[in-house]
Amino acid sequence: MEYIKKNDWDELQNSLSQKGYALMENVLTPNACETLIKDFGVDQLYRKTVEMERYRFGLGTYRYYTYPLPDVIAAIREQVYPRLVPIANQWMQQLKMGVSYPEQLIKLKQLCEEKGQNLATPLILNYGKGGHNTLHQDLYGEVYFPMQAVLFLNDHSKDYQGGEFVLTQQVPRAQSKPIVLQPKQGSMLVFPTNYRPILGKKGHYRATMRHGVSEVHSGERFTLGIIFHDAAQ
Numbered sequence: 405m406e407y408i409k410k411n412d413w414d415e416l417q418n419s420l421s422q423k424g425y426a427l428m429e430n431v432l433t434p435n436a437c438e439t440l441i442k443d444f445g446v447d448q449l450y451r452k453t454v455e456m457e458r459y460r461f462g463l464g465t466y467r468y469y470t471y472p473l474p475d476v477i478a479a480i481r482e483q484v485y486p487r488l489v490p491i492a493n494q495w496m497q498q499l500k501m502g503v504s505y506p507e508q509l510i511k512l513k514q515l516c517e518e519k520g521q522n523l524a525t526p527l528i529l530n531y532g533k534g535g536h537n538t539l540h541q542d543l544y545g546e547v548y549f550p551m552q553a554v555l556f557l558n559d560h561s562k563d564y565q566g567g568e569f570v571l572t573q574q575v576p577r578a579q580s581k582p583i584v585l586q587p588k589q590g591s592m593l594v595f596p597t598n599y600r601p602i603l604g605k606k607g608h609y610r611a612t613m614r615h616g617v618s619e620v621h622s623g624e625r626f627t628l629g630i631i632f633h634d635a636a637q
């Protein structure tokens with residue numbers, strides 16, 4: 405994480421304000437990615453494992469980390485969160501939500517605890533051939549932070565084909581716009597968890613956002629999901 409330059413945060417914030425999502429490359433080294441993938445099999449790191457097909461969430465397996473989080477994940481969460489807070493608060497103001505988020509992640513954690521949300525939400529996801537993730541939103545209780553991140557742990561050019569990240573944006577009285585991204589290994593994508601403001605003729609209006617993953621045609625795809633709020637269950 406020390407290789408994220410200051411400029412890149414400005415770029416990230418501008419991109420979030422303008423497009424609703426932002427991509428930052430080289431956040432994780434290939435080594436860090438490989439270690440996270442290798443540890444997919446280390447049971448004591450996780451609190452829960454979900455076979456996605458069973459719940460009709462798609463096809464693949466994901467595992468929620470348990471607290472204390474591995475250092476690299478805790479570091480990403482703590483370093484990225486304060487950079488997103490100004491944008492999150494701007495969004496809430498533009499949408500007249502009457503909500504504002506605290507500057508420190510530990511304070512968000514306290515707000516979650518007050519609502520009975522105290523389980524870790526970062527997760528690692530694994531998809532093989534045919535694997536996919538149906539369009540969804542990651543809300544785990546009353547308290548939620550409006551942005552989350554996904555880090556790409558391997559690469560579509562050598563490890564898998566297909567498996568694009570899909571973001572849909574739905575505005576009132578219109579059909580959904582798809583945004584399809586295929587980031588490189590080590591990249592971090594930040595995107596809205598449930599909605600974002602878009603400036604229209606009469607001020608800002610709300611666009612509902614969902615995300616998912618298109619079918620993996622071959623190989624194996626791994627991602628790390630970083631959600632900032634804790635879960636009730």
Ligand SMILES: O=C(O)CCC(=O)C(=O)O
Nearest residue numbers: 529542554569617627629
């Ligand atoms: O595997 C992906 O790219 C999507 C993961 C996801 O749904 C998440 O991190 O919340």
Ligand SMILES: [Fe+2]
Nearest residue numbers: 541542615629
């Ligand atoms: Fe998700």
